[in-house]
Amino acid sequence: MLFTSIEFIAFLALVFLLYYVLPKKCQWPLLLIFSYAFYWIADPRYIIFILVTTVSAYLITLKLAAINTASSEYISAHKELAKEEKKAYKAAMKAKKWRWLLLCLFINIGILAVTKYTNFVIGNINSFLDGESKIKAVDMIIPMGISFYTFQTVGYVIDVYRGKQEVQRNPFKLALFVSFFPQLVQGPISRYGEMSKTLFSEHRFSGKVFSFGMMRILWGYFKKVVIADRLITAVTVLVGDTKLYTGSYVFVAMLFYAFELYCDFTGGIDITIGIGEAMGIRLPENFNLPYFSKNIKEYWNRWHITMGTWFTDYIFYPISVCGPMLKISKWSRKHLGEFIGKRVPVYLSSFAVWFTTGIWHGAAWNFIVWGLMNFVVIMISQELEPLYARFHEKFKVRGRVPYEVFQVIRTVLLMSAIRMFDCYRNVPLTFKMVGTMFTEFNPQIIFDGSLLKLGLGAADYIVLAAGFIIVLGVSLVKLKLVSVREALYERPAILYFGAMALLLVATLLFGAYGVGYDSSQFIYNQF
Amino acid sequence: MRKKRIISAAVVAVLTVACLYVLQRLVVPKYQRGIVEGSMVEEYYRDESPHEVVFIGDCEVYENFSTIEMWRNYGITSYIRGSAQQLVWQSYYLLEDTLRYETPKVVVFNVLALKYNEPQNEAYNRMSIDGMKWSEAKIDNIKASMTKEESFIDYVFPLLRYHSRWSELTEDDFKHIFSKDLVTHNGYYMRVDTKPQGEFPSPLPLADYTLGEKAMGYLQKMADLCKENGIELVLIKAPTEYPHWYDEWDVQVKAFAEKNGLNYINYIPLQEEIGLDMSKDTYDAGLHLNTQGAEKMADYFGRWLKDNYDLTDYREDEKIAGIWKEKIDFYDEMKEQQFYELNKYGELKSFGANAIEK
Numbered sequence: 001m002l003f004t005s006i007e008f009i010a011f012l013a014l015v016f017l018l019y020y021v022l023p024k025k026c027q028w029p030l031l032l033i034f035s036y037a038f039y040w041i042a043d044p045r046y047i048i049f050i051l052v053t054t055v056s057a058y059l060i061t062l063k064l065a066a067i068n069t070a071s072s073e074y075i076s077a078h079k080e081l082a083k084e085e086k087k088a089y090k091a092a093m094k095a096k097k098w099r100w101l102l103l104c105l106f107i108n109i110g111i112l113a114v115t116k117y118t119n120f121v122i123g124n125i126n127s128f129l130d131g132e133s134k135i136k137a138v139d140m141i142i143p144m145g146i147s148f149y150t151f152q153t154v155g156y157v158i159d160v161y162r163g164k165q166e167v168q169r170n171p172f173k174l175a176l177f178v179s180f181f182p183q184l185v186q187g188p189i190s191r192y193g194e195m196s197k198t199l200f201s202e203h204r205f206s207g208k209v210f211s212f213g214m215m216r217i218l219w220g221y222f223k224k225v226v227i228a229d230r231l232i233t234a235v236t237v238l239v240g241d242t243k244l245y246t247g248s249y250v251f252v253a254m255l256f257y258a259f260e261l262y263c264d265f266t267g268g269i270d271i272t273i274g275i276g277e278a279m280g281i282r283l284p285e286n287f288n289l290p291y292f293s294k295n296i297k298e299y300w301n302r303w304h305i306t307m308g309t310w311f312t313d314y315i316f317y318p319i320s321v322c323g324p325m326l327k328i329s330k331w332s333r334k335h336l337g338e339f340i341g342k343r344v345p346v347y348l349s350s351f352a353v354w355f356t357t358g359i360w361h362g363a364a365w366n367f368i369v370w371g372l373m374n375f376v377v378i379m380i381s382q383e384l385e386p387l388y389a390r391f392h393e394k395f396k397v398r399g400r401v402p403y404e405v406f407q408v409i410r411t412v413l414l415m416s417a418i419r420m421f422d423c424y425r426n427v428p429l430t431f432k433m434v435g436t437m438f439t440e441f442n443p444q445i446i447f448d449g450s451l452l453k454l455g456l457g458a459a460d461y462i463v464l465a466a467g468f469i470i471v472l473g474v475s476l477v478k479l480k481l482v483s484v485r486e487a488l489y490e491r492p493a494i495l496y497f498g499a500m501a502l503l504l505v506a507t508l509l510f511g512a513y514g515v516g517y518d519s520s521q522f523i524y525n526q527f
Numbered sequence: 528m529r530k531k532r533i534i535s536a537a538v539v540a541v542l543t544v545a546c547l548y549v550l551q552r553l554v555v556p557k558y559q560r561g562i563v564e565g566s567m568v569e570e571y572y573r574d575e576s577p578h579e580v581v582f583i584g585d586c587e588v589y590e591n592f593s594t595i596e597m598w599r600n601y602g603i604t605s606y607i608r609g610s611a612q613q614l615v616w617q618s619y620y621l622l623e624d625t626l627r628y629e630t631p632k633v634v635v636f637n638v639l640a641l642k643y644n645e646p647q648n649e650a651y652n653r654m655s656i657d658g659m660k661w662s663e664a665k666i667d668n669i670k671a672s673m674t675k676e677e678s679f680i681d682y683v684f685p686l687l688r689y690h691s692r693w694s695e696l697t698e699d700d701f702k703h704i705f706s707k708d709l710v711t712h713n714g715y716y717m718r719v720d721t722k723p724q725g726e727f728p729s730p731l732p733l734a735d736y737t738l739g740e741k742a743m744g745y746l747q748k749m750a751d752l753c754k755e756n757g758i759e760l761v762l763i764k765a766p767t768e769y770p771h772w773y774d775e776w777d778v779q780v781k782a783f784a785e786k787n788g789l790n791y792i793n794y795i796p797l798q799e800e801i802g803l804d805m806s807k808d809t810y811d812a813g814l815h816l817n818t819q820g821a822e823k824m825a826d827y828f829g830r831w832l833k834d835n836y837d838l839t840d841y842r843e844d845e846k847i848a849g850i851w852k853e854k855i856d857f858y859d860e861m862k863e864q865q866f867y868e869l870n871k872y873g874e875l876k877s878f879g880a881n882a883i884e885k
Contacts, residue, residue: 006680006687207532459694493535501543509550509690515649515676 001041003185003271004225004513011038012275016210019279024202027279031176031199038181039144046143049115053108054175057153058168060104061160065167067097068160101161105154112150115142120363145184147360151310153178156192158314165193173200182275186268188286188306195283203280211500212485213278218503219474220270225511227467228264231256233455233512239423242433247440250420250433252451257423258416259468262291265304289475294407296377299415307360311353319349350375361422366430370421377414463510549704551686554693557703558654560882563710564589564611568621569658570711571608576850577629579838580605582714583618584637587765590815594713595858596825598851601833602840607714610655612647615640615745617655620668622749624659626756633836634753635761638780638791639772641746644739646674657685712858717818719865720875724805724813727769736775743783750787759790759836766794766803766824769814790835794824801827818862 001008015034019027039046071093075086119137126134156177159165168174177192177199203209238245238253245253269286276283284306293299300308319325325345333341351372358371397403417434424430445451452458477484488496558565567589580603582588589609597603608621618636625631646652652672659665669682681688692700710716753760762784764772777793784791794801801823805813808820816824832838841847861878868876876882 006678207529207536211536457694493532494539497536497539501539501546504543505546505550508547508686509554509693511690514681514687514690 001038003268004221004229007041016278019203020205024204027202028173028176028200031180031279032172035176035179035181035184039179039184042144043141045141049111049143049146050149050179052111053150053153054171054178056104056107057157057178058171058174060100061157061167061174062169063100064097064157064160067093067100068163097161101157104157108150108154112146115140115146117359117363145186148187148189149178149184151307151314152183152189152192155189155310155314159192168192168196176200180281182272183283185272186265187304188269188272188284189310190284190306195281198276198281201280206280208489209280210278211496212489213274213276215485215488215500215503216270216274216277218274218500218507220267220272220274221511222267222503222507223263223270223467223471224267225507225513227464227471228260228267229512230456230460230464230467231260231263233460234451235260235423237454242424242429246433246436247442248437248445249442249450250437252446253423254413254416254420254434254437257419258291258412261419261422263467263471289478291412292408292475292479293411294404295381295411296374296414297381299411300374300378307357311357315356316349316353319352320345325349347379350379354378364425365427366421366425369427369430370418373418373421377418547686551684551689552704553696553700554689555657555685556689556692557699557707559699559703559708559710560877561880562654563716565654565657566707566710567610567658567714567716568608568655569660569707570709571606571625571714572628572660573709574606574713576604576847578604578606578713579632579841580635580832581622581625581631581633582607582609582635582637583613583621583625584609584635585613585640586611586716586815587637587639587767588635589711589714589716590718591765591767591821591824592715592828593717593818593821593825594715595855596822597829597832598842599855600826601829601838602842603829603832603838604841604847604851605713607711609637609714610651610658612643612651613640613655614643614647614672615742615749616671617652617668619745619749619752620664620671621655621659622752623664623667624662626752627662627664630756631758632838633759633761633832634749635763636746636749638746638762638764638776639770641738641742641776641780642770644742646672649674649677652677653688656682709857712854712861715821717821717858717861717865718810718815718875718879719818719862720810720869720879721807721817721819722810722812723807724768724809727771727813730771730773733773733775736773736779738776738779743779746783747787750783750789760787762789762791763828764793764795766798766801767809767813767815768795792831797827818865 001011011034015030018030022030036047039050071090074089075081081089118140122135122137129135156165156174160167168177173196177190177195180190180195180199183190235253235256238249238256266287273283273285286304286306288302288305290299290303293302325348328348329341329345332344335341336344354371354375355368356371357374358368361367361370392398420434421427421430424433451461456464474484477487481487488499556565564586580597582592582605584607586609589607592605592607594605594607597605608618608625610617613621618640622634652674656665656668656672659668669679673679750760752758762780764777764780772793772795780791783789798805803816803820803823805820808816808823810817841851865875865878868874868878
């Protein structure tokens with residue numbers, strides 16, 4: 001059931017209605033039922049996978065919590081123990097917990113790895129094998145949103161393991177946290193501690209809260225259906241013929257895809273967060289005006305925020321401080337000198353994060369190379385920092401608008417260029433095509449009507465231009481204010497509701513949906 | 528403050544619904560020029576006079592039988608409830624729909640559509656169904672007709688289907704937003720131009736000549752419905768030879784007619800008897816008749832109807848004759864206009880599929 005389908009809208013309307021009509025104590029169980037129904041409708045077989053994740057997380061976190069409690073009780077009951085004895089006891093307990101955590105990771109990351117990466121591995125092995133000895137690809141189902149709910153659940157288990165999170169003893173509540181339907185499709189990757197504050201509490205209907213949610217949903221649909229689904233037509237044409245569409249066409253494809261992906265992903269997240277908001281449930285923000293970032297590091301702090309923080313908390317830091325890494329650090333400082341030695345663990349941890357980020361996005365080399373390209377650019381920027389500092393000492397441009405605009409444009413172009421790996425889905429081809437931007441000079445295609453042959457007419461470009469201005473305008477307002485909706489809400493009510501009505505009408509009229517369009521799947525749905 | 532917000536929300540909601548309604552009316556195709564077939568089904572509801580004969584079927588009825596000629600020659604009040612590539616179940620549900628308004632004495636069904644056993648084409652579906660008034664028959668028609676790419680909700684809210692027309696709106700879309708001109712003459716689509724019949728491609732042998740279960744099932748339902756309502760159902764195959772009507776199909780329809788005690792006439796072998804000259808009586812090289820041919824066909828078929836069924840000569844009914852007088856005037860006027868264009872330009876400019884919408 002796609003977010004953009006009429007079935008989903010009817011499903012949502014039913015959820016909202018029952019959520020506020022039934023007694024409040026039924027609210028979270030209702031969401032659990034509907035979340036499983038949502039998953040069931042997508043494919044009943046998916047239920048098995050999400051149940052395994054939920055049950056394993058539930059049992060293992062109970063075990064971890066039991067060990068935590070037993071450990072604390074033992075320590076407080078045995079105050080006579082010597083420091084060394086206490087340390088030994090704690091280490092033994094930690095090792096015990098570690099085994100349970102490993103089991104949980106083995107089950108859940110295992111399912112993720114097997115379902116998503118088996119054929120990728122087979123494909124790579126086959127590239128070394130001849131004809132008949134090649135291994136047959138496996139017909140594997142990939143449960144919807146498995147990357148999202150697995151990461152979310154694993155995050156919760158690790159937090160319980162670390163003693164940072166109280167265990168959820170109600171299996172149904174945990175099941176809802178894992179399966180909450182709006183975020184199954186493309187995240188955000190929520191943290192249990194934050195999400196549980198509103199997910200299980202009772203919510204009274206509030207016109208303001210509900211309308212805020214509805215406005216966010218409409219804004220998401222506008223971006224997705226009017227802009228992203230219209231742009232995909234041209235992007236598909238542009239990347240579909242790599243002989244014809246070279247040079248400036250690649251540049252156009254790069255910009256179109258950047259805007260398409262932004263509207264697709266942020267649109268989807270707006271719908272998700274809006275659904276939560278309409279029911280009083282707060283989900284984490286996943287974007288903070290990423291295209292206003294001045295460098296790539298900042299960009300990654302603003303784009304897919306929940307994924308970035310997840311990787312930082314559960315991959316980067318654990319790897320950075322793990323025993324083997326500390327040994328490597330010590331060794332490298334001793335043998336390679338302070339300058340290189342102190343960088344080795346950072347580089348290795350970052351490499352691991354970006355490699356994982358890449359492969360998380362898709363079981364293909366283009367995604368891995370995309371992830372590693374980000375790693376390379378970030379590391380280079382980091383190493384060039386002294387140079388930047390010298391530049392800024394000499395030229396007092398920092399903080400000036402023209403320079404900041406330059407930084408923003410530079411970051412957008414750089415990120416968009418790297419993202420072409422996602423577009424062409426072939427590493428050598430992407431290098432070649434991006435290269436043609438510099439080797440083939442055909443900027444006339446932007447003005448001579450060639451862009452009208454990409455499946456979009458003049459009217460489509462007008463809609464896209466208007467859409468761009470609206471998105472940019474809203475972003476600029478957001479840059480100055482905390483919330484566009486709050487600002488609108490302070491104005492006469494007719495304006496506030498009028499804005500919602502305009503969004504609705506514009507989406508229905510100008511949306512690229514229905515017969516003749518078939519691009520309503522969200523890009524991030526595949527991850 | 529809260530009350531003010533609620534009132535504002537209500538006002539905006541009402542205005543939004545009104546705006547969407549107007550936009551929907553605006554973007555829905557008007558079928559006033561060029562492809563006018565989409566207007567045919569809805570025109571029926573505007574006709575106030577009763578009909579003793581109702582034709583149902585595809586282009587082989589709405590292009591081959593002049594209803595006006597049948598009135599002129601025999602005083603038969605008839606209406607053609609046809610649309611492009613109208614499938615058997617669509618004809619059945621149009622018959623159900625017709626029975627909500629009147630009970631004709633004779634229903635004539637053209638059998639060519641029996642060759643289709645599955646939904647075919649979204650565009651034709653829309654032209655056949657959109658014009659129907661909402662009823663159980665329409666709902667069932669949609670369900671039976673939808674192709675895989677279609678969804679029911681698009682029929683309920685045509686804005687969802689036609690919204691992308693916003694960039695191709697014509698003057699006609701604005702002019703006919705709330706009212707449309709008649710494009711047919713009691714369902715008959717007029718074409719006075721001539722394009723002689725040429726060579727048709729040889730018919731391809733089929734793997735299976737059995738008419739589909741769904742199609743034949745609906746034909747049976749049609750026969751039963753007519754029987755229940757005391758209506759005589761007549762099965763015909765129009766005299767045009769292309770698309771090819773296989774002998775094997777003919778045998779099956781004959782058997783069906785026999786089993787159900789119906790009249791079935793295949794007019795293909797009767798072209799000469801009807802007086803059709805396919806070098807003069809067709810406008811598209813033999814696929815359909817032109818007005819001259821349709822008038823010959825109407826005369827021939829009208830006589831047969833008159834001889835075989837107890838039909839009233841309504842020419843003697845002042846009230847009905849008054850209504851038909853207007854129809855005749857409209858018919859003659861259009862005919863004159865088409866001949867005028869034909870003489871002036873050598874082709875039709877504002878009629879036919881190539882006429883450009885204003």
